[in-house]
Amino acid sequence: MKEFKLKYGCNPNQAPARVYMKGSQDLPIQILNGNPGYINLLDALNGWQLVFELKQATNFPAATSFKHVSPAGAAIGTPMSKVLQKVCYVEDLNLDSKIAIAYAKARGADRMSSYGDWVALSDVCDVQTATLLKREVSDGIIAPGYDEQALNILKTKKNGKYNIIKIDKSYIPDPIESKEVFGITFEQKRNNLKITTDSLKNIVTVRQDIPEGAKLDLIISMITLKYTQSNSVCYVKDGMAIGIGAGQQSRIHCTRLAGNKADIFWLRQYPKVLNLPFLEGVTRAQRDNAIDVYLSEHDFDFSKKGDWNKLFSSEPEILTDFEKKSWILKQSDVCLGSDAFFPFDDNIKRAVKSGVKYVCQPGGSIRDEDVIRACDKYSMVMAFTNSRLFHH
Numbered sequence: 258m259k260e261f262k263l264k265y266g267c268n269p270n271q272a273p274a275r276v277y278m279k280g281s282q283d284l285p286i287q288i289l290n291g292n293p294g295y296i297n298l299l300d301a302l303n304g305w306q307l308v309f310e311l312k313q314a315t316n317f318p319a320a321t322s323f324k325h326v327s328p329a330g331a332a333i334g335t336p337m338s339k340v341l342q343k344v345c346y347v348e349d350l351n352l353d354s355k356i357a358i359a360y361a362k363a364r365g366a367d368r369m370s371s372y373g374d375w376v377a378l379s380d381v382c383d384v385q386t387a388t389l390l391k392r393e394v395s396d397g398i399i400a401p402g403y404d405e406q407a408l409n410i411l412k413t414k415k416n417g418k419y420n421i422i423k424i425d426k427s428y429i430p431d432p433i434e435s436k437e438v439f440g441i442t443f444e445q446k447r448n449n450l451k452i453t454t455d456s457l458k459n460i461v462t463v464r465q466d467i468p469e470g471a472k473l474d475l476i477i478s479m480i481t482l483k484y485t486q487s488n489s490v491c492y493v494k495d496g497m498a499i500g501i502g503a504g505q506q507s508r509i510h511c512t513r514l515a516g517n518k519a520d521i522f523w524l525r526q527y528p529k530v531l532n533l534p535f536l537e538g539v540t541r542a543q544r545d546n547a548i549d550v551y552l553s554e555h556d557f558d559f560s561k562k563g564d565w566n567k568l569f570s571s572e573p574e575i576l577t578d579f580e581k582k583s584w585i586l587k588q589s590d591v592c593l594g595s596d597a598f599f600p601f602d603d604n605i606k607r608a609v610k611s612g613v614k615y616v617c618q619p620g621g622s623i624r625d626e627d628v629i630r631a632c633d634k635y636s637m638v639m640a641f642t643n644s645r646l647f648h649h
Contacts, residue, residue: 258284266295285428286399290412291420293397297375299326301399304377305424307331307484312379314452314476317496320360321481322374327489327504329370331481332362332497333473341365344525346541350389357385362497364393367518368545375399375420382407394542395419401426450644452479457617457640461629464638470495471592471615471638478594479617479646485596487647490604492519492611493592499523500611508595512604516611523588523612524552524581534570543568551576588612596646598622602631609635619645 260277261284274295278284286301293301300323307328311319317333334355342348345365352358356378364371376390378400387407390398397420398411411421435444454472456479467475474493481491485503490511492500499522502515524530525548533551535544547568565572593608595618605628608616616632620641632639 258287260284261286261288263295263298264292271295285425287423289403289408289421289423291397291415291418293420293422296325297397297420300324300375301377301397301422301424303484304328304375305399307480308377308379309426310452310480310483311477314480315473318356318359319379320356320363321377322360322363322371323377324370324374327486328363328481328484328498328501329374330363330366330498330501331477332359332366333477334359335496337362340526340531343531344522346544347389350385352385352389354383354385356380356383357389360386361389366497366499366522367501368541369549370518372542372545382411384410387411390414392541397421399424448483448646448648450483450646452476452483452644456642456644459620459641459643460638461620461625461641462632462637462639464633464636467615467638467640471590474592475594475615475617475640478592479642479644482594482596482646482648484648487596487649489648490515490593490595492516492608492613493594494519494588494590494612499591508597508600509603509607511595512593512607516607519588519591519611520585521549521552523585524576527576527580527584529574529576529580533573536568536570539568552581585611590614592616594618596648598625599628600624602627604628605631605635605637609637613637616640617642619643 260275263274265272266274276298303326304321304323307321308319311333315333319333321331322329337358345361347361372394374395376395376398381402382400383404384407387410391410391414399422401424411419432447434447435442457472457475478491478493481498482489488505488508488511489503491498492515500515500519502511505511589612591612592615593613598619598621600622601624614637616637616639
């Protein structure tokens with residue numbers, strides 16, 4: 258198949274639309290089910306590159322949850338604690354498949370943003386992953402293959418219309434890529450930068466020690482940023498992105514946005530949150546929305562509107578500002594990556610509030626020394642990668 262016709266482009270008024278290969282090659286994808294759209298395919302192809310590179314760099318199966326051409330989450334298949342399993346709503350599944358664990362973590366980091374996601378897997382989709390995915394709201398999936406039973410499970414989603422794409426994992430695109438904007442063709446070398454532990458050798462702070470686990474997390478942050486709309490920063494802990502700040506014009510706004518997401522991820526592990534008395538029949542999406550409100554900075558009290566009994570068997574106890582701040586202070590050893598240099602030390606001052614200890618960024622600001630001093634003040638370790646990761 259050299260061409261796939263689409264219902265429309267980004268919006269319904271943008272028809273006709275298609276994806277196609279310019280040369281003699283066939284498209285490296287097969288549509289196994291459904292009818293993916295323009296944005297679906299952008300998510301699929303960006304997501305596939307992300308997980309393919311994560312697998313190459315870490316030697317772990319990898320997954321990402323994509324929304325509107327940026328990842329909502331990304332993770333590798335390292336073990337999950339009992340608490341994390343509960344936070345990710347998979348404590349009942351007894352997962353031992355590494356690719357299923359990777360997706361559970363990628364989806365679970367920011368469940369609000371992952372609602373209606375596009376899934377990308379580095380490895381063949383197995384039954385555990387399909388079973389997990391069957392009960393989540395999702396638009397589609399791309400993977401290098403599917404177990405027969407897993408494929409049959411996925412085909413039942415969305416009344417049989419769930420989008421399922423198989424990609425040829427041996428496909429290598431041409432080194433030069435192009436796109437059109439306003440009738441003008443842009444051409445550039447494809448960003449084939451390899452991100453490895455060598456990217457972390459230029460440590461510029463007083464502290465020089467980066468444990469192997471933190472190196473892995475910093476690599477995850479950089480590869481995630483490589484496929485995130487810029488400006489972007491990414492907080493990572495224990496093999497999963499826990500806060501992604503995408504597409505902001507201001508670097509500090511990226512850092513705040515991603516830091517707030519990381520804080521919410523951590524607060525979702527607070528005992529009061531884990532033990533919220535939800536009624537039987539409350540959906541996952543309803544739980545996610547209720548938890549998001551419960552953790553709101555405005556200290557929303559369900560009892561003020563008198564509607565707590567629509568979701569809970571008893572009125573939830575309020576989580577106070579003091580409790581939130583005290584809990585967030587327990588977060589530690591978080592890694593932070595940035596797709597371009599930090600222009601001011603305010604980014605470091607915000608990051609430390611979310612437990613950041615290890616930082617990687619390209620460097621190159623006229624205020625690099627201010628940023629380094631801030632890292633030293635908070636006993637952080639920072640590496641200059643000398644590689645910008647803008648993505649548009």
